[in-house]
Amino acid sequence: MKYTLNQLQIFVAVAQTKSITKASEELNLTQPAVSIQIKNFQSQFDLPLIEILGKKVYLTDFGKEIAISAQEIIDQVNAINDKMKAFKGQLFGRLKISIVSTGKYVIPYFLSGFLKENPGVELSMDVSNRGKVIESLEKNEVDFSLVSIPIDGNNYEYMELLNNELYLVGNPELLSQNPGFNQKQLPSNLPFIFRESGSGTRKTMEYFLKNQEIQITKKIELMSNEAVKQAVIAGLGYSIMPIIGIKNEIQNGSLVIIPHQGLPITTQWKLVWNLNKKHSPVSEAFLQFVAQNKELISKKYFS
Structure with missing residues (x-):
């Protein structure tokens, strides 16, 4: 050989x-x-x-x-x-992270300062749905993952970063056409828009709908939060979405928050890694950086 x-x-x-x-x-x-x-x-x-x-x-x-x-x-x-x-x-090496798709609105702010302080560190980041993120952890392919819902089992350690709030949102014109929302059923003339199976947002939505006994008569399934957002803006239906990914649309009026019983849903953005994982010097340094700076970062960018 x-x-x-x-x-x-x-x-x-x-x-x-x-x-x-x-x-x-x-x-x-x-x-x-x-x-x-x-x-x-x-x-x-x-x-x-x-x-x-x-x-x-x-x-x-x-x-x-x-x-x-x-x-x-x-x-x-x-x-x-x-x-x-x-x-x-010098600190050199590669930091490997997998994140759920909505996490792209969160993790850059926790990486920016660390990478500036350590220019010799390379970043490898995979953005996917929750199922694939968990798979990358199970295979020990990454140093850390970012999720908003805890993973089943006791094989992981977590560090909480900040709250993740999800609201029912819709197109303002459609809302004006449906001023009264039944607490047990959303308007039947338009579909409810879901993320694909395996998505953490999808899992959160399904739990909420079941818990509130809300009946869904029509359904659309899309493969990304961005696709869901654009579909809601276009008036194709309603959805429950993380506020962190739609702040600009709320501010400019292309989306509106629809008050509803049991909302917002609040979960936690968490950095997660395998239990008893042997961290590299780079991943250990990143973990320390986040622990020391997470409150300042949260207050500065997400308050």
Whole structure:
């Protein structure tokens, strides 16, 4: 076996993006260069690592195992480099975070000061729905995740950051057409707009509707908070949304909060990590930074 660290890095990028094109963009290489290195890497194994159907790359079972081992080797090499730099009094390395989609309105404010203080730290952040965020934690692929609802089980530790409030919102013109809201049933002439299954916001909404015995006669399901927001602004229906993602729309009048029994729903934005996780110097430093600055950040940006 004569594979190189560069080949391992390229193979991992292809495995993660499932695309030669996306991997080449991520690595700042040409597509032919990535293809050649993957071919050279594959030539050192008797079993196939990937299958290419159309433009999409699929890992074989053997390829998935090699991708895991390759990532572990890369992590070890990075750790060696980080330790060398740490002896020089510098903080270097990569901070890996997965966040639920609404978390994009929260986490940048907790990262900004830390990254400015530590220019040698690289950030890798995946924005997805709650189900995939939990999966990344279970696989120990990230240092931290950001969620607004606690995860089932006792395998995690948490640090609370700030409140997450959800309100019933709608288009102001539609609200004027429906001045009276029945506390047990929303207007039946328009649908209620949900996030997709696996979303934390969806889970919160469903719990609220069940608890309040509210009947939904029509339903639309969309894949992101932004899509839900635009649909509500356009007058397609109503939804329950985190206030943190719609402040501008409330202020400019394109959305209005509809008073309703049991609202707002209040959850907590939490930084979460695996129980007994061995933090890297970078993740340990970030945890300390957040603990020391979270109240100031919350007051400055979210009061």
